[in-house]
Amino acid sequence: MELRDYITVLRKGWVLILVLALVGVAAAAGFSLIKKPVYSASAQVFVSTETSGSASDLAQGNTFTQQRVLTYSNLVSTPIVLLPVISSLKLDMTAEQLAPMVTATAPTSTTLISITVEDTDPVQAADIANATSQSLTNVVQDIEATDANGTSTVKLTRVKQAQVPSTPVSPNVPVNVALGLLVGLALGVGIAVLRETLDNRVRTELDVEKISDKPVVGGIAFDNKASERPLIVQVDPRSPRAESFRTLRTNLQFLDLGTGSRTFVMTSSVQSEGKSTTVANLAIALDSAGFRVILIDADLRRPRVAEYMDVDGSAGLTDVLIGRATLEDVAHPWGRGNMVVLPSGAIPPNPSELLGSRAMQDLITLLEQQFDYVLFDAPPLLPVTDAAILAKKASGAILAVAAGKTHKGQLAAAVASLENVGATIAGFVITMMPVRGPGAYGYGRYGYGYGYGTGDDEAATAAVRAPKRTGKKAGVLRRAER
Structure with a gap:
């Protein structure tokens, strides 16, 4: 561990250290009061x-x-x-x-x-x-x-000749209290360092950097009401959490993947790391900036996009891949911008084969010609191979990493699964970051208090006022190309 690691440990464990120090002082003081003077x-x-x-x-x-x-x-x-x-x-x-x-x-x-x-x-x-x-x-x-x-x-x-002493030699209260304080501090620091050493969960950017040299393109703060308002960019566009998605959008624009296309697969190591809400809010943020965006639910096992975006998910990607429907028939325009949502459709018996098929490759090629950004919500990497197969066909994969939940071994295995198939890792998004304490997502350091740009503000306001679904399914792509 480096010096900054020890400083981080002390910052994270200061409550424990303080409590044990006070316990040590209290124990020493109690012992001094109980012990009969000598x-x-x-x-x-x-x-x-x-x-x-x-x-x-x-x-x-x-x-x-x-x-x-x-x-x-x-x-x-x-x-x-x-x-x-x-x-x-x-x-x-x-x-x-x-x-x-x-x-x-x-x-x-x-x-x-x-x-x-x-x-x-x-x-x-x-x-x-x-x-x-x-x-x-x-x-x-x-x-x-x-x-x-x-x-x-x-x-x-x-x-x-011995004289009758007037003051006791024991207990020495100041010395005992000082020793109790030192023992409490030593015990607290030792436990904090041991806990940090044994903790194998990803908590900060430094933990991610030790596993991969790919950039961390965003950090999303923890929100205990995320399940109630998953689309925070639409519901509360002026909130710091919504601004973090706009920061992710900006960072994504500066990624140089060397392909020219902007097709990203959002995935994670395991489930419940916030990938679906992250990609949905990212799509809305890109749409509010005027980009042509299509959000595709490629999680053909546990689809969530249709639920979040409030669109009909009975038909979608699987129908297009097997030739039962065209993209215009099953894709849904969303909001008043240039955003299109393609749900997963019926859950197939062979998700991996469909995502790795020639039809999927042809669909990606078509979408890259018609949209500025193609975003896929894919299953987690460790339970199934779907995301790795799809990521190889895309410009890059973005891994959502839940702070304090994802284990370092899980993240390392997810990175290895992408590298093994030759997929490009575009970057990482750390989700569920604490808003207080070491490793907290510090909104103030990005200057969010200065206000938003006019374009984003108006676009965000329009997104709030816009209905979730507009227009007919036919002609979706023609509308997105405008």
Whole structure:
């Protein structure tokens, strides 16, 4: 992952990261409030050795003392030292229970022993520290070697008496909260990165670019009312979503496919990616700009164009291909522009054979001579081969990719199926793009707020006022050629 990928992950997962950070802070604060405060008290003992006073004896004594200090500090947590403490203070515990509360340290190159006691009772902590230092002094005098007079050669002196502490050493609320925040942030970032790594769905243009070098020619924002108003360019031509289809139309005009013709097959990897509504709105947008357009429903398995465009779909493309009807008989003029709709007709038993037939090739050749744009709504690529067969005969295929729904593997397989038959991929249209957050379809960056052009505005208004079906079926092509 690159730096921008991590930034995108943080932007997409900021809510999760923030929630986990707050959970970490709350957990740390709760722990600090629940935990009983612990107090610490320390006493200090000085270790010395009795010598004759000569320089050599002093040096030897000092070395001997430093060697003994470590031994004495380890002796502090033993029962021989702690049992007298328990007895003198009348503590209700054993030496094994008291030992974890007592810590002895000996700073390097010194003859000092610090005895620290931690307890929930500050007074008891100080008493145990003082009693332990005294007990250690007594024990060392008893067990160490003595001189000829029976006096111990090592002497321990308490140089610091433990005082009753006023503030607890634990819990440290600021430190705990800071650690909780860091743990929450680390956990949130880790989960966000892991989720992004395991997420194999296409969400942005970058995901598409990693699969194919063909351009993304459009992005259509998600609309939760799309099923209620599929033809948004006609119903609400001034909406940002309608403008996105006009942007798609403009981008399509600048595609250089090297064929001179403008025959496009709109398809997708799997079903329900918005291809049918996209191609229908694109056709209306092209019509409003004055282009001669024919919209053909080539989905001979689950046709939808007739339903969306509100035309009679009982006869259509299949009737033309088998010679049972002419194009003039079954095509429907639509609106008041130069647009014609050709429904699929009856569902045949052999859709792939019909779409790959010589009759289909001849029909495409005829339509390319009479229309500026020939648009096919084809079935998805992965379930059936219809779209790949048809795309090979057209100028190019446009793949609709549903953001957050289409899997990268599905898109890669769809691209491969087109490349395997030698079809040209004209580009991709990302549908259902989020309107907020990372990867959102940003209308503002295209300057939509400046208003529409006069031509488009008038054409769009005319399309709204126009009836969905006008004229007779006969003479459709003659009307489109005007």
